[in-house]
Amino acid sequence: MDKNINVGQPISRLEGKQKVTGTAKYAAEYEVNNLLYAYVVNSTITKGKILSIDTSKALALPGVIEVLSHENRTKLAWFDVQYADMDAPPGTVFKPFYDENILYNGQPIALVVAESFEMARFAATQVTFQYKEEPFKTCLKDNLGLARTAKKGFATALKPPPPPPTGNFEKAYESAAAKVETTYSHGTEHHNPLELFATTTIYQGDGKLTIYDKTQGTINNQLYVANIFGLKYKNVRVLAPFVGGGFGSGLRPQYQLFLCVMAALHLKRNVKLVLERKQMFSFAHRPPTIQNLRFSADINGKLTGLNHSSKSETSSFEDYFEPIASWSHRLYPAPNTLFEQELVPLDVHTPLDMRAPGGSTALHAIECTMDELAYQLKIDPLELRLINYSEMDPSAKKPYTSKALRACYLEAAEKFGWDKRKPEPRSMERGNKLVGYGMATGIWDSLQFPSRVEAMINADGKMVLNNAVTDIGTGTLTVMTQIAADQLGLNMEDVDFQYGDSKKPFSMFQGGSAMTSSTGVAIVVAAKELRKKLLKKAKEMTDSPFKKAEDDQVTFQNGTIFLNSDPNTLVTFKELIAFNKGKTIKTTNMGKPHMLKLKNYSLATHSASFVEVEVDKDLGVVTVTRAVTAVAAGKIINPKTAKSQVYGSMVWGISKALHEETIMDPNLGKYMNSNLGEYHLPVHADIKQLEVIFADEPDELINELGVKGVGEIGLVGMPAAISNAIFHATGKRIYKLPIHFNELI
Structure with a gap:
């Protein structure tokens, strides 16, 4: 009988050393060639209309490439999409740069793009606006009626x-x-996670983008970008391997993602956009x-x-x-x-x-x-x-x-x-x-949310798992590795859980205290199917002693399968892959709540x-x-x-x-x-x-x-x-x- 040797143990975070030594890269820390820097200009009024925008002083500065606003943005598929993300509540989703209307104080109303962050930030102070202000209501106590x-x-x-x-x-x-x-x-x-909201968009041409984003849901943001900008889902890749806290603020795509991608598509260049701490108070x-x-x-x-x-x-x-x-x-x-x-x-x-x-x-x-x-x-x-x-x-x-x-x-x-x-x-x-x-x-x-996991054994006899889930600092990488290791009787160093990438199998955004029961259960489901495939392959081997063995008659341990009745009768995962002509043995399975049972x-x-x-x-x-x-x-x-x-x-x-x-x-x-x-x-x-x-x-x-x-x-x-x-x-x-x-x- 297989034993849990990792589940239940107080194991330190596998990525902990990367985080405390600074080698873990966050959304704003990726070095990209030919990179432009964007800076957001926020509304200084609470409600009203923009009558005019003067960008002449900003555009005259050396290194300033463009100033974008509702006046010169390109047409977007956004305006035909009611719900652009999986966490949108009923109503009309906020649309940056949609028109001249100001809906709240701090609303993003212009974007300066320059060859350096410092110049983009300075140029933002040179963009001037004329407003028509309107009466507003912002106090809950005064507006209970x-x-x-x-x-x-x-x-x-x-x-x-x-x-x-x-x-x-x-x-x-x-x-x-x-x-x-x-x-x-x-x-x-306000949430105020340590990591500021940031996006680095790599423009690859032909409508293809690779996006490093501060988010709690890579697939949610992939759908958001594709829907808004009329791109094919497969051409949008969102990565968030490390997230410096979320607390819910990253459940929905925030406006810096929209603006950064818009600028990259508009200029056909790589663009980075990082919000300042004050701007973190302008949403969510x-x-x-x-x-x-x-x-x-x-x-x-x-x-x-x-x-x-x-x-x-x-x-x-x-x-x-x-x-x-x-x-x-x-x-x-x-x-x-x-x-x-x-x-x-x-x-x-x-x-x-x-x-x-x-x-x-x-x-x-x-x-x-x-x-x-x-x-x-x-x-x-x-x-x-x-x-x-x-x-x-x-x-x-x-x-x-x-x-x-x-x-x-x-x-x-x-x-x-x-x-x-x-x-x-x-x-x-x-x-x-x-x-x-x-x-x-x-x-x-x-x-518990539905989650899909790809699980495989590679040529080195190690287990590799793929899922799009993020790890916002909760220990997801470590916990998923523990679960997977015990499912196949492996040591944790023989398990590679890959995550934080929208190209990987489906995961909901990380939130609601749901990821261990969602992705963890999907790992169990996938691992059980992988066990079946490994045992089936063992049965196919010439003169196999496993020909009549059922799952409860074998044990998976240390990269081997052995008969319970004779522990010396075994086959290694490496041998199985070699028998499979070097091809990985893999499976992709969905874990989901048992709605009828519950x-x-x-x-x-x-x-x-x-x-x-x-x-x-x-x-x-x-x-x-x-x-x-x-x-x-x-x-x-x-x-x-x-x-x-x-x-x-x-x-x-x-x-x-x-x-x-x-x-x-x-x-x-x-x-x-x-x-x-x-x-x-x-x-x-x-x-x-x-x-x-x-x-x-x-x-x-x-x-x-x-x-x-x-x-x-x-x-x-x-x-x-x-x-x-x-x-x-x-x-x-x-x-x-x-x-x-x-x-x-």
């Missing part, structure tokens, strides 16, 4: 609408023994949201009613939607429910999924409301969750394929020392610091976060001194990379709760802190003791590997746990994020 349900078709299987109401919520709430009504607001956040963000919640319970703490309503920002041209209002009922049963979700169209760029979209926003409000209810009932917050624990998904009335949330609660509570918590707010101190304990629950979808189940990962904070009595400064997160995510392929993902999520939870916010000036309609000096992020000094626990959660149903994603689950509970700990420390309940120190003095 515009709220409406999203246009038809806004919801998908991945983003379902809120579930229908049940029972009679208003009656149940009115007569409840305990009830809490709250309103929570969340500010705008987590939308501000206002949530109203009403929860009710009986005297014993059993929930009787759940009402959750949310209003979120979207753009004036697309209906971006992320599930918010429905999460509470996936966690907690209640006979009377009412869920509502609306969008407010504003003069901003369309928001975009940011790590745990909807979930991190919703769970903060839900879990803080549960905390407030616990204090009103004088029940321990952990006990209140256990009172309302459900093995099933209450919203769908289906069992989960697996749910080890109870183990998460108990193991994390014990590790944290929750039993040492004094119940009363402001009852725990440490010197001049108020000490608070808080906890919260997390839940996130367990997604239709009667709900799929989710779960977590529990416990946090200790210290709040300075005089200054109100909050420090998260320690935190424990327990995660139930099925089988953990690599505990080291999985913990790294959860640690990153926990850090983001601290950032979301205490630091991170993009400030919009509603009078100017622009973000005022579009830089990393004033867009606050936690630094090393802000991060103290973090611990991660993985609960034992066998799941034989969910997929061939029994795995669930871990990229987002560590984030969703943290902001609420921090907020609840701050209340316990100070007795002050803050209903917005991020929490500022001046609110606690």
Whole structure:
């Protein structure tokens, strides 16, 4: 019987040395001959029209090749394409340089192309515009009257609408023994991965392009470019072997890709375009949201009613939607429910999924409301969750394929020392610091996308796999190599997983904590077929001892196949390829969700976060001194990379709760802190003791590997746990994020 010798091991990232030594090349780092450099000019008004553009001063500068805008762009196939990428929401996709209309502040309106980056950047300052400004609306709070349900078709299987109401919520709430009504607001956040968005386009003539792009989906961007510019798919190749973070910002093609390709086709030259940090704030963000919640319970703490309503920002041209209002009922049963979700169209760029979209926003409000209810009932917050624990998904009335949330609660509570918590707010101190304990629950979808993998054995007897998936820093290369190695009993150094290339077999964009269950499952499917082909070839050999052997009668190990009944009877992979006249033995197979088998189940990962904070009595400064997160995510392929993902999520939870916010000036309609000096992020000094626990959660149903994603689950509970700990420390309940120190003095 074959053994797993790699899966389950804490193996360091295979590409780690390349990244830390600087030999890993990112989209802006490819050296190309005869390269031109492009620089984007962004709108300085929020809404209106461009009346005129004066490019004469810019074009007069030495080394400036062209200034492109809506006035001189070539005709594009773009304008006949409604949905140009797989992640586009309903509405009219934003079209750079479409016409003279300005839809949001920072919109790209011109592109300077020059022989050097420095000259392109300087020339951009010499392009002048005359505008006709129009009134605009950019503040969510001031425009709630515009709220409406999203246009038809806004919801998908991945983003379902809120579930229908049940029972009679208003009656149940009115007569409840305990009830809490709250309103929570969340500010705008921008993704800000370390790597800037960049594209290097190599023009090869005859409509052929090779594009190095900062993206989370090579095939998605290939389809985007081909659709927009009327090119054949096979003539567009997008590569992203290394990606310096994404967090969702690279799910959709961003405008630098469009502009760079447009310039390359227009000039028939190689072009590089890199956005500056400020320009990273001119697209893609987590939308501000206002949530109203009403929860009710009986005297014993059993929930009787759940009402959750949310209003979120979207753009004036697309209906971006992320599930918010429905999460509470996936966690907690209640006979009377009412869920509502609306969008407010504003003069901003369309928001975009940011790590745990909807979930991190919703769970903060839900879990803080549960905390407030616990204090009103004088029940321990952990006990209140256990009172309302459900093995099933209450919203769908289906069992989960697996749910080890109870183990998460108990193991994390014990590790944290929750039993040492004094119940009363402001009852725990440490010197001049108020000490608070808080906890919260997390839940996130367990997604799986179709994925196709080519697997082969080459002349050296090594296994080569091909798939278009990117690795945005999650450890995908390492984890896929571990999975593949164990499928054929190989050492990891004998497996070559090739990825990040649109020419390779299909993969969705990397997001939603779905890649291990998507590409990983496809590897299992392909490897099983490859085993069959290898054994079949072994049977075809002259006087083969494997002629009557079935798969369960042989073992694949160390590049050989041997009989279980006689381990000395074996054939090497090299011998099989030699017998095959030197030709590789290969197969290409699709892995996909088992929709019929899973239709009667709900799929989710779960977590529990416990946090200790210290709040300075005089200054109100909050420090998260320690935190424990327990995660139930099925089988953990690599505990080291999985913990790294959860640690990153926990850090983001601290950032979301205490630091991170993009400030919009509603009078100017622009973000005022579009830089990393004033867009606050936690630094090393802000991060103290973090611990991660993985609960034992066998799941034989969910997929061939029994795995669930871990990229987002560590984030969703943290902001609420921090907020609840701050209340316990100070007795002050803050209903917005991020929490500022001046609110606690």
